[in-house]
Amino acid sequence: MNKYEGYLIDLDGTMYRGTESIPEAVRFVASLRTKGIPYLFVTNNSSKTPEQVADHLKYFGIEAEKKDIFTTSMAAAEYLHENHTLTSIYVIGERGLTTALKEKGFRLTDSDPEAVIIGIDRKITYEKLAKACLSVRNGAMFFSTNGDVALPTERGLLPGNGAITSVITVSTQKEPIFIGKPHSIIMEQALKVLGIPKEKTLMIGDNYDTDILAGINVEMDTLLVHTGVTTKEALKAKEIQPTYVVDNLAEWTV
Amino acid sequence: MNKYEGYLIDLDGTMYRGTESIPEAVRFVASLRTKGIPYLFVTNNSSKTPEQVADHLKYFGIEAEKKDIFTTSMAAAEYLHENHTLTSIYVIGERGLTTALKEKGFRLTDSDPEAVIIGIDRKITYEKLAKACLSVRNGAMFFSTNGDVALPTERGLLPGNGAITSVITVSTQKEPIFIGKPHSIIMEQALKVLGIPKEKTLMIGDNYDTDILAGINVEMDTLLVHTGVTTKEALKAKEIQPTYVVDNLAEWTV
Structure with missing residues (x-):
């Protein structure tokens, strides 16, 4: 042992x-x-809820429940909740991230948010990135779920959240706080x-x-x-x- | 004088x-x-055709015709035409860029292109960025119309083409040849x-x-x-x- x-x-x-x-x-x-x-x-992985991740593990024959899973989205929500007096957040991301933030009671908004957080979003648009840049330039705190530059898929390596995050970093010249x-x-x-x-x-x-x-x-x-x-x-x-x-x-x- | x-x-x-x-x-x-x-x-500006740029100048009381305008899209098309044996290109960009490339006879494709070029695209999607990354990883040459990180607008500074380009650069670790x-x-x-x-x-x-x-x-x-x-x-x-x-x-x- x-x-x-x-x-x-x-x-x-x-x-x-x-x-x-x-x-x-x-x-x-x-x-x-x-x-x-x-x-x-x-x-x-910021895109999935812990339930979805547990289901994925079961597919491979690994017993898992929601309580066994800790995603970067959950870490982000917990960290923002504990360490800051934030109430309003502009979110770019998928279900895992929005769900985790809502569960902690944050108000998700694109209007004058106190913070911006970005996780992988396969439905990213120029308008979403524009809103994030305007908010960060306007003084919003800036967080990113992870800096992974590539996402392994059956098609090959697709852009990861770290690569998408760089749009905001390069445009505003402000580095995010990375969670993952x-x-x-x-x-x-x-x-x-x-x-x-x-x-x-x-x-x-x-x-x-x-x-x-x-x-x-x-x-x-x-x-x-x-x-x-x-x-x-x-x-x-x-x-x-x-x-x-x-x-x-x-x-x-x- | x-x-x-x-x-x-x-x-x-x-x-x-x-x-x-x-x-x-x-x-x-x-x-x-x-x-x-x-x-x-x-x-x-890669998004407008020279005719559109000339019209914009006329709005400010400046006489201008198509022949007076030279955009980074025109420079890119001319440069690619003169300096490379490329025939097929994957383009992310707006009308100014696609028009300039078509006028030089390039075949625009998302299937196994010899080169990738990116100009500002206010209709950017994850899929467009994914295709660009896969092509660059697969050996396609990589060009960008310009490295401008911010685009001045009445709403404030929005992400410029240099910021969007960074998604591909950061993900593939390959630097583009910048035209502008x-x-x-x-x-x-x-x-x-x-x-x-x-x-x-x-x-x-x-x-x-x-x-x-x-x-x-x-x-x-x-x-x-x-x-x-x-x-x-x-x-x-x-x-x-x-x-x-x-x-x-x-x-x-x-």
Whole structure:
């Protein structure tokens, strides 16, 4: 038995790969459940509600409920609620983000908002970007759910939220506060929800530049699993190494 | 009489200011016409056809015809035609850009194009940006009509084409070739159309960072007129000064 009492776990590349299941990951989560070890799935996906993410996991044979999921939209809503006196927000984003903000009681408006937040929006328009730029220039605080530049799909790498966010950043010359991995806000919020001290929690993910850096940024131990984005070759070039590295999660005993 | 036999002249801020006329500019152009001195209006506006730009000038009392106008879309079409063996192009942009490219015989397609070009498109969609990213990742050459980050309007500063271009740049990590001011391509193309050697041509504009730098970049003499963007205060901070500076064009005798 290892020393970790809780786990924060990435999804795509770690629990499944695109539309493909990862059997070792399915068995890993089953072990956590059997042993009653707390864990939370932590995702930069802002577009889905936690219910939708849980349903997606079930499709791959992973037991999951709403309470097991922590999205960057939930982290954003919680962070804005705790740390600011904001009431009105202009939102660019899909259902996961608008739902999370509404659940925290924010008033969503495009008229003189106190803050602007952007998450991936496959229905983005020039008018939405224009309103965001005008609000940010007018002094609204500026948040982005994540800085991911590319979104892996069956068609190839499509523009991610970080790329769309750059329209506002480049036009207004103002940098947003990023919520998602590798930034610390999502991790700090996730640790609160998990309820285990970070010294006793392990962050697991396949992507060095988001998952592992996120763990490093909040001074947690990290485990990189080579079932997704970061290759062994790419990992060699990184100055700060993960605490552990495995080929797949069958190599990690809980 | 001064030594210049031809003029390249900016539009917004130099010939008019938003919806406001500049009487000294109207009289300046009338003098050029009376004396038969060649000139060409050079604009980073990619959305309008030269006929539309000429009509806009007439609204401010400035005589202008299609042949007097040189847009970044025309520069792009000419440059792509002269310098590359391209036949198929994926275009994001408005009428000025699509018209200029069609007039040069390019085939506009979203299927496996040899190049991608982006100009301001107030009907931008995620799908258009996705197609551009996929094509650029697939090896298509990447051009942008201009890098302007903000578009002055009566509502305030809206996102310019440089800001929208950044979605593709940030997502694919590939920089475009920019056509418009302050880049050299539009200036070199404009000088060819004007037909006067650059040593005998003066570049006139109100914006140091686009108009004046464009002139400096192709080693032309420049005249900054303080009727638009660049203030006297801002100009002081610039290392390379324009050849001439005037408060308005009544101070310049042709």
